[in-house]
Amino acid sequence: MSVTKPFRPDWSEVPPADGTYRAIFKYGDPHRFKHPSDNWYAMLKAEFGMTDADFRRKQPEGREPVALDRPSQLSAGQVDALAAIVGTENISSDVFQRTRFAYGKTTEEMMELSRGTVREIADLVVHPRDKEDVRRIVAFCHDETIPVYVFSGGSSVNLGLRPARGGVTLVMSTHMNKILALNETNQTARVQPGMFGPAYEAALNQAPERFGTKRRFTGGHFPQSFEYSTVGGWVVTLGSGQASTYYGDAADLVISQEYVTPTGSIRTLDYPATATGPKVHDMLKGSEGTFGVLVEVTMKVFRHMPGNRRYFSFMFPSWEAAVAASRNISQGEFGRPAVYRISDPEETDRGLKLYGIPSLVDRFLVKRGFHPGQRCLCLGTVEGDGDYTRLVKRKIRQTARRHGAIYLGAYGSRKWEKTRFTEPFMREDLHDYGIVIDTLEASVTWDNLHALHQGVRAYIKSRPQTICMTHASHFYPQGTNLYFIFIGRFEHAEAYRAFQGGILDHIQKFGGSLSHHHGIGRMIAPWIEHHLGKEQMDVLRALKKHFDPRNIMNPGGQLGLDLDEPLKRKP
């Protein structure tokens, strides 16, 4: 008896050719792929009423070479002057390079680029070798009123890299990507901003071999974009790692910073705490390239004790129970988990199907009262001293049990950990067949969590055939974040943008913050003035004017600082 091989879409294994649109928007290493599993494929078909036939023909893949006629707006003299600073080998006026460094990993960028639509690009790409180069470039651009944009890892998901007014894009990760000093006594690392996550973490883990220290260290910062984001990017966009519940957000990890601004360099001091007036150090974090260029940052590091890591997973009978338990864990004063995540019922059900739950386990869960459509999965780890991790895991188990949870062992959490950086690789596979997977996230206090979850979810689900999976993944005593993952079929960027705007409207309407850890960029910028209020925006503008009186640093909408009135989104 012959078995027909089941149909599988032709998920692309072809690395994008250099110089093509796809080379710009493909996530991560061009040679690296992670395709939707058969379970994923089955879900997509079922959810979107699609058949194998729909997966036989691809949407535009963007495999054409970038072909643009975009003359540089810089004069030959200006280009020469910049080349004289960094060397001709460190500038590029090639149109592909100018395009490549104008883009991050925002969904609408992928949607447009795959169809050959290119927005603003830089006039010149410059790779500074050190902070002195940056100082001279910024001074020159200030004198000449040339816009300066900053590209480091390129993982922005909010149009944070778009050179809206052309000019120069500085690529920080080419040369400025090293640890300059590791101070074992203070547990700090002085780092150049363009150092990628894996290189940074590896250097800290290998500190005895690399820096002659007694101990090994960890940076404690592991965003999903870890492999393709940089230390500087984490700081200037206020990122959060997946273990932030224990280690803190990027803003908490910075002990001092040095920026080059149009009005000069500014360096903050290395103290563990001070009471010397308002902290300029804190004002610089999150400035997303609008005040100046981060050229050096001193980060807190932690003792690396991976052998002590403990894993746990639970099933809660309901979202309400999962949230209540998580609040009690966050407020329990017994220490904190490192990774800690709770998935809402839709994410839990889909996750169990997608990642495989043995039917025996499923029947057991149902029998014990953990029903699909209600039950919620919780995953996590504890890090630190061995006695501490044992205690914290035990307290978490006790608290979860009091809220009706059943302990599911370490397996789920270990499995999650293995794939935690690779999920974004699926986005091009889905997009090749007209399906968009994207996320938006918000922080929220405990008392408003359910209203925000329901309000935003209701909007997303009001669109026919749209998946909405939600989890909370960064916990504080006063609240958490909600991370909305939505999947739907979208023909064009315009329709997608409208839908996404509606989600942001509903995050705002239901009292979430506009961003917990994705930053603002140009994408969320229209909402920010109403969100923070004019009074706060005026403070930011006063700082902007101080650092950058000619508005050369990341002009054209970033953070909503220089957005024209009609572009501001009204509630």
Place this chain on the structure above:
Amino acid sequence: MSVTKPFRPDWSEVPPADGTYRAIFKYGDPHRFKHPSDNWYAMLKAEFGMTDADFRRKQPEGREPVALDRPSQLSAGQVDALAAIVGTENISSDVFQRTRFAYGKTTEEMMELSRGTVREIADLVVHPRDKEDVRRIVAFCHDETIPVYVFSGGSSVNLGLRPARGGVTLVMSTHMNKILALNETNQTARVQPGMFGPAYEAALNQAPERFGTKRRFTGGHFPQSFEYSTVGGWVVTLGSGQASTYYGDAADLVISQEYVTPTGSIRTLDYPATATGPKVHDMLKGSEGTFGVLVEVTMKVFRHMPGNRRYFSFMFPSWEAAVAASRNISQGEFGRPAVYRISDPEETDRGLKLYGIPSLVDRFLVKRGFHPGQRCLCLGTVEGDGDYTRLVKRKIRQTARRHGAIYLGAYGSRKWEKTRFTEPFMREDLHDYGIVIDTLEASVTWDNLHALHQGVRAYIKSRPQTICMTHASHFYPQGTNLYFIFIGRFEHAEAYRAFQGGILDHIQKFGGSLSHHHGIGRMIAPWIEHHLGKEQMDVLRALKKHFDPRNIMNPGGQLGLDLDEPLKRKP
């Protein structure tokens, strides 16, 4: 056989009469006293070569009524307008009131007031009833260019309250001293700025009775000035409590704030964390009244579990061992103590003598190798969940033992806790006999701790007959603070100021921060520009100009924002 009663100085038990200089500078409740013990008295005589005769005649006590001819610079119309806002019962142009609210608890203030020297005073004292009053007062003063100073608890030790240019002093603690809302779910308290420590803490401890909550809470903030300082003061001066190693500094405890500034009111949002650009919320903390008036603050609160508190004390063989152990405790990733203090050898030796160590214990310690002049005392507590406090205490014991410490039980720590708020009451007793006790403190990274300790201590000890006791009392993974207590005989404020300035010079020279938790005020202001650098000061001035373009908010030197060039201290 008759025994001669030993001589004791006539430590004053006479409450200062209302309206006198002493009523202004006496620390705390006028009817409350804490005198130097016989051990203290013996130490003072021995150290300063004094005899009982020196303690038979007091220095000027400042018991005369404040008598000043200081006509108000406000017009009758201006006074009427302000009275119309708050009601005539809430203004005072009485010269004693105008003087009283012009002073904090700075040593040089006591030295001058006791001799009848009065510096600048307010033209009018105003007691706003609510934030709307503040809004109207500030708007009026902005229109009329009348300086506005803010007085809340009055415990400033750095000339932070001096109305250098007259005008209006707002007293926040008269009416604006309540918890407006306690949110049990979020564990936050919305508080008016003028609420004193004990009232705030009592309300949180009694939350079930006062707010109908299920749980009891604590604010976690216990500075030595706890009884006479206010929630708002903690925030605007960046204070730290004695349990800050666990609960965090005041800046860490604030979730949102509302200020009234000359350019309008500004309120930050209640989120546990955000990535929506540079945090204006953080820029407002520590502004010491120079940007505007804090009118409402939402504080994080913690579950109150005093039954779980554990106490510990150790003796270390040396300061080096105490510091090394404390660093390993701070970096050990096993949780943190709440109170944690290490005393240097001089503080340890004097403390043991002053607070009494049985000679048997002393002999035992010496026999075990803990010698006077080397040994260092460590005291502390752990707070939180009961299993957590047991673990953390155990880990601290293990770490301390590895560094040669001997465990001394809970007694020392419990004893310290009982008197931890009352030490400042001795200062008038000493001053009545020409002896000054004062403190300065700095934060420092671990790698610079010994240099700072030695450098500052050497300067203090270079003055003949001067006691210098040092401890570290606020611990972070990256460093700690050094708290220098110095005691000496000073005839006049001028000589004292010169000595104190020398200490600040040496803190600066040896790389300490100018303030870990005392703020800057006018006293430390001359040093700040060189310390932070012109670049940081220019940022603060840009914010100042934004919030307060006419410089009416706390003008005349606060934070060094508007200090004339010749007044800036050069290194």
